[in-house]
Amino acid sequence: MKLKLVFTTTLLASALMASMAPQARTLIQNKGSDTLVNVAQAWAEAYPEVNPDVAVAVSGGGSGTGIAAMINGTVDIANASRKMKEKEIKLAEEHGQHPVEHVVGYDALAVFINKNNPATTMSFEQLKDIFGRDPKVRKWSDMGIKVPGCDSDEVVVVSRQNNSGTYAYFKETILGKKGHYRQGTLDMHGSKDVVDLVENTPCAIGYSGLAYATEHVQMVCVSEETGGKCVNPSVATASDRSYPIARPLMMYTNGEPTGAIKDYIDWIKSDAGQCILLKKGYAPIRAVKCD
Secondary structure, eight states: OHHHHHHHHHHHHHHHHHHHSOOOOEEEEEEEOHHHHHHHHHHHHHGGGTOTTEEEEEEOSOHHHHHHHHHTTOOSEEEESSOOOHHHHHHHHHTTOOEEEEEEEEEEEEEEEETTOOOOEEEHHHHHHHHBSSOSOSBGGGGTOOOTTOTTOBOEEEEEOTTOHHHHHHIIIIIOTTOOBOTTOEEESSHHHHHHHHHHOTTEEEEEEGGGOOTTEEEOEEESSTTSOOBOOOHHHHHTTOSTTEEEEEEEEESSOOHHHHHHHHHHHSHHHHHHHHHTTOBOSSOOOOO
C-alpha cells in the first residue's frame, strides 16, 4: 500500500512539473536585405507582445544572401530590396522551394552627398555619367561644381557590394539592365557605411535607403530628365512613387505562409506593423493610423 502511495505521489509531482515547464517557443528565421534589417529587427522586438510564443531571429547580409538562404531552405523569410531574378526563382524551384513575394513597404533610394557640396539636383543622365562605366564625370569641376574641402576635385564614388539589393536596384534604374558600374568605386558592406563615408568625405557621392539619412549629409533632388522637375526623396514621395528611385521592399516565403509565419507577416502588414515601419523612415503599403 505504501509503494502504491509513493508511486501515485511521484506521478502527481511529475505532472505538476510538466505543467509548470516553459513551452518551447516557435522560432522564425529571417535574413537578408541590409536596407530592411533595422525595421525587421524592430518588428522582431515588438512581436513578443503580440505573441509571446514566437521569437524572430533577424540577420542582414544583403538581399542576395537572404534569397540564397531561402533557396537552400535555411530561413523562413528572406528580406529583399529587389525582386528575385528569374534564375533565382528557377534555382529555388529546383531545390523544392516555391518563392512567394510579399510587399511590406516602400523606400526612396536616396543619393547622398557631403553637406558642403553645392550639387543639390541631379538627373538620371548626370548620375549615369558619375556612376557608370567609362564615366564622363571624374571631377566635380566637370559639372561646373567646386566642393569646399575637396581639394583634389576627384569624385569619390561610394557604392554597395554586389550581393546588395540596393546595388542591383540602383544599377538597373540608373545604368540600365546591361549597364555596369565604373571601376574604382568604394563598395560598402551596409547602408549606414555609405552614409558615414559620405559624411566624412567632402568629395564623395553615394546611394542608400532614405531611412539611413542623417542631418550630417544631404540628399540630392533627382529628375528623370535633364532639366526636368526634380523630386526630393521622402516618405511621401516614396508612397506615391513620384520620387523616381522609389522601390518596393519585399519578404519572400517558401509557398504561401501558414501558421506562425502567416500570422507574423499579417501583423507586419497591419497598422501596428506598418506604423513601426513608418517610424523607421520607410513608406507604408497603405494609409495607416498611428498613435
